[in-house]
Amino acid sequence: MPTTKEMTLDELCNQSIQGYLDLKGIPYDQQGPYLRLKDHDSLVVDTRIGGSHTNETFFWNSQGIGGNLYHFLRNYENLDKVATIAELKAVAPQLSNRPLPNIQATRKPYQPKKWQASQDSRKMGQMLNYLQNVRKLDPVLVHALAERNLVRPLSNGDAFFAWVDNKGQEVGGDVQGTRINYNQFGKRGTRKMIARGSRSQWGFHFNVRDNRRKDLSCDKLYLFESPIDALSFFQMNGLKVPEGGNRHFVSLNGAGSKVKTLLPYLAEYGIPKEIHLGFDRDEAGINGVYKAVDLINQWNFRNTVTVYVDQPATGKDWNDALKVGDHRKQVQTFKEWAKEHPQPGQQVSRPEQQQQPAWGQLPFDQPKVRQR
The missing domain is CATH 3.40.1360.10 (Dna Topoisomerase Vi A Subunit; Chain: A, domain 2)
Known part of the structure; x- marks a missing residue:
């Protein structure tokens, strides 16, 4: 794997989008090779690589934009060109050591002991x-x-x-x-x-x-x-x-x-x-x-x-x-x-002051979590 200094601009821009999401802790749902972001559920990442797919891509349906990791940083993180290139270089060492995902793997069940x-x-x-x-x-x-x-x-x-x-x-x-x-x-x-x-x-x-x-x-x-x-x-x-x-x-x-x-x-x-x-x-x-x-x-x-x-x-x-x-x-x-609030939304007006109830003891009804 080439070092950051040896990577071409195309290689920097085409790094793994999923790897970046994992590195930054950006939550998503995965369905096969597709990732759907939690905070913008119209933004979908395609992790397939092979054939005509030379790198991971995304498409943001509500915005009508898409592309590689470079375009993701420009639009999702709202970075300018200089900051985007700097960020691509900064994350390259960690992304280059990331193992390729096995998109055929079956979904593992939740394991409470890990948490x-x-x-x-x-x-x-x-x-x-x-x-x-x-x-x-x-x-x-x-x-x-x-x-x-x-x-x-x-x-x-x-x-x-x-x-x-x-x-x-x-x-x-x-x-x-x-x-x-x-x-x-x-x-x-x-x-x-x-x-x-x-x-x-x-x-x-x-x-x-x-x-x-x-x-x-x-x-x-x-x-x-x-x-x-x-x-x-x-x-x-x-x-x-x-x-x-x-x-x-x-x-x-x-x-x-x-x-x-x-x-x-x-x-x-x-x-x-x-x-x-x-x-x-x-x-x-x-x-x-x-x-x-x-x-x-x-x-x-x-x-x-x-x-x-x-x-x-x-x-x-x-x-x-x-x-x-x-x-x-x-x-x-x-x-x-x-x-x-027609789509897209407008500013919400400020309502009149309402009197709020006093904060008191919590009336929780559900039982404690059972330990396994």
Whole structure:
């Protein structure tokens, strides 16, 4: 393999896109040779090499653009020409040592033992500092999750959000980096990925039961792009003694298209009366809303469900609003929201101040994660 100095410009530009995604911790779903990004589900990478395919390529359907790794950095990372070439040279040593993927390999099942909690108290401190001081999650909330093994520090101090099925078995998880490094992780600043083998029909979720009810059936389903968004919304809008129906909070890992994987979840917990979409207030979030509604409209029970769009008054997402202490929100039916947000989306107007309930003790209902 040639060194970075020996690589031609074409060789630099045609390096592995999948290798770059793995190096930077950019999450994606894989279907055979194709990768679909979590945060922009219309961006697809073709990893096939051979015949007419001389290198990995991508195509961003919503933007109408595509190409090799050079074009990916220009458009996805929004780098100029000089910065793109510098980045290609910087990542070349690691990408050149990366083994070629075996796209014929079968999908390996999720292995919980690979994602066990670190026993090093310093790693726990690193995770707590990030979640409580950087992300501003309430210590009561974080410790309630940790006690149930729903969030835990990994050996490198990153936070792991466990996915649990209806039987209490761990079936996957999200990795949220706790070290901010824009040079390594680009504009996101931290590592984000899905644990290999995670069962796609599940995600990080938790339930809040109406204090007048004993069952856990789903009356109101709240969907978010990430675990931290779901927790931020709950912290700002959760009631100590909730009434008005059982509420389920689910992370979709950044893609509105994952709504189609919710059917097994709904088969277990029942069809909700309301579905609330709490996606980001950016173009990807707006497209995610439309994608989710398109999929919901394909369900045979769509006429019994009312779809709402819940958005914060401040920032791009719910955690942005939490960090600045702005608990205002705007809740609209999808039809009302769509009048103001045709594709592509427009700026959300700021709603009037709403009085928020006091933050109190957590009414978690699901059991602790069972250890294997």
